[in-house]
Amino acid sequence: MASVLILVAAGAAVAALLALRLWVVLHSRVLGPRQSCSLLVVAGSGGHTTEILRLLENLSNAYSPRHYIIADTDEMSAHKIHSFEQNRADTTTMLSEYYIHRIPRSREVQQSWLSTVLTTLYSMWLSFPLTHKVKPDLVLCNGPGTCVPICISALLLGILGIKKVIIVYVESICRVEHLSLSGKILFHLSDYFIVQWPALKEKYPKSVYLGRIV
Amino acid sequence: MKCVFVTVGTTSFDDLIARVSAHDTLQIFKSLGYNRLVLQIGRGKLVPEPFSTESFALDVYRYKDSLKEDLQKADLVISHAGAGSCLETLEKRKPLVVVVNEKLMNNHQLELAKQLHKDGHLFYCTCSTLPGLLQSMDLSTLKCFPPGQPEKFSAFLDKVVGLQ
Numbered sequence: 001m002a003s004v005l006i007l008v009a010a011g012a013a014v015a016a017l018l019a020l021r022l023w024v025v026l027h028s029r030v031l032g033p034r035q036s037c038s039l040l041v042v043a044g045s046g047g048h049t050t051e052i053l054r055l056l057e058n059l060s061n062a063y064s065p066r067h068y069i070i071a072d073t074d075e076m077s078a079h080k081i082h083s084f085e086q087n088r089a090d091t092t093t094m095l096s097e098y099y100i101h102r103i104p105r106s107r108e109v110q111q112s113w114l115s116t117v118l119t120t121l122y123s124m125w126l127s128f129p130l131t132h133k134v135k136p137d138l139v140l141c142n143g144p145g146t147c148v149p150i151c152i153s154a155l156l157l158g159i160l161g162i163k164k165v166i167i168v169y170v171e172s173i174c175r176v177e178h179l180s181l182s183g184k185i186l187f188h189l190s191d192y193f194i195v196q197w198p199a200l201k202e203k204y205p206k207s208v209y210l211g212r213i214v
Numbered sequence: 215m216k217c218v219f220v221t222v223g224t225t226s227f228d229d230l231i232a233r234v235s236a237h238d239t240l241q242i243f244k245s246l247g248y249n250r251l252v253l254q255i256g257r258g259k260l261v262p263e264p265f266s267t268e269s270f271a272l273d274v275y276r277y278k279d280s281l282k283e284d285l286q287k288a289d290l291v292i293s294h295a296g297a298g299s300c301l302e303t304l305e306k307r308k309p310l311v312v313v314v315n316e317k318l319m320n321n322h323q324l325e326l327a328k329q330l331h332k333d334g335h336l337f338y339c340t341c342s343t344l345p346g347l348l349q350s351m352d353l354s355t356l357k358c359f360p361p362g363q364p365e366k367f368s369a370f371l372d373k374v375v376g377l378q
Contacts (some may be wrong), residue, residue, distance in 0.1 A: 175325065194370075
């Protein structure tokens with residue numbers, strides 16, 4: 001009886017500690033100038049990849065190395081990324097350092113919600129070791145289901161005191177009046193949440209609105 | 215040679231492909247002065263049979279590395295509501311009709327089509343209302359689409375990561 005109570009108390013203490021750590025991580029800002037920034041980019045299927053590559057086009061070479069994460073069934077994105085990086089290498093004098101990593105998809109288009117919970121948990125299991133290995137300075141994503149386990153893994157790195165990772169979420173231009181499911185989840189967990197239409201800025205005043213950026 | 219280009223991006227949109235290659239729709243295209251129809255069918259299961267007659271030609275393919283060339287040659291683009299397809303087409307200043315896929319969950323693509331239509335940049339419809347729209351629309355009323363500004367994003371990011 002007593003041991004059960006102790007276990008419950010210990011569980012509650014751990015939960016409280018984690019919640020506190022989460023709060024601290026979400027409210028801390030990285031200080032100080034830097035020369036380079038390693039980047040973890042989550043590329044989803046089709047348009048998500050196209051949009052995120054457009055965002056990367058204008059970034060300076062200081063954002064290096066670039067780690068791309070794609071779903072293991074997504075060959076189209078791998079191809080687009082290689083083309084993008086090849087183009088970049090052709091137009092700059094610096095060597096491109098980039099890597100493509102594959103993880104299982106969190107959910108397929110039109111997949112049922114229940115099985116989505118299971119596949120997302122499985123993705124988490126694989127995302128954390130990958131995120132931990134890369135330890136990026138910055139995670140950049142724009143909404144595919146794949147990004148939720150990655151962002152949670154990045155947060156975990158902060159919670160466990162391993163590294164504070166800046167999480168920047170850019171909601172897709174497709175989202176004019178309502179956030180995507182990933183957006184609704186990550187709105188509370190990202191450091192900067194960027195929207196591209198004024199209606200969303202009005203609904204979510206804490207978001208960042210820079211106009212249309214793709 | 216007036217050309218219609220139909221694109222579904224990386225998705226599967228059999229309803230659209232069926233609608234545009236149906237006999238009555240082909241008649242509408244002909245009556246509007248088009249003599250070529252190119253279908254980019256992506257992951258779709260429906261593969262219409264290509265043909266070429268004196269007055270009309272139909273081409274079909276799944277993917278290309280870049281749709282730039284087909285967009286460039288098109289006089290009218292009919293597209294699914296994917297952001298990539300829409301933006302690429304609008305940036306090339308081509309008249310665009312977006313067909314919304316009613317079978318997608320939450321149909322988030324509809325929001326973008328509606329907004330761009332509200333701003334006067336494209337027409338939108340569903341598969342069933344496409345023939346009606348083709349016959350009634352006035353392409354000259356479409357407005358030019360200004361480019362996005364990714365440099366604002368890079369300036370913002372440089373600031374927040376401390377790269378300045």
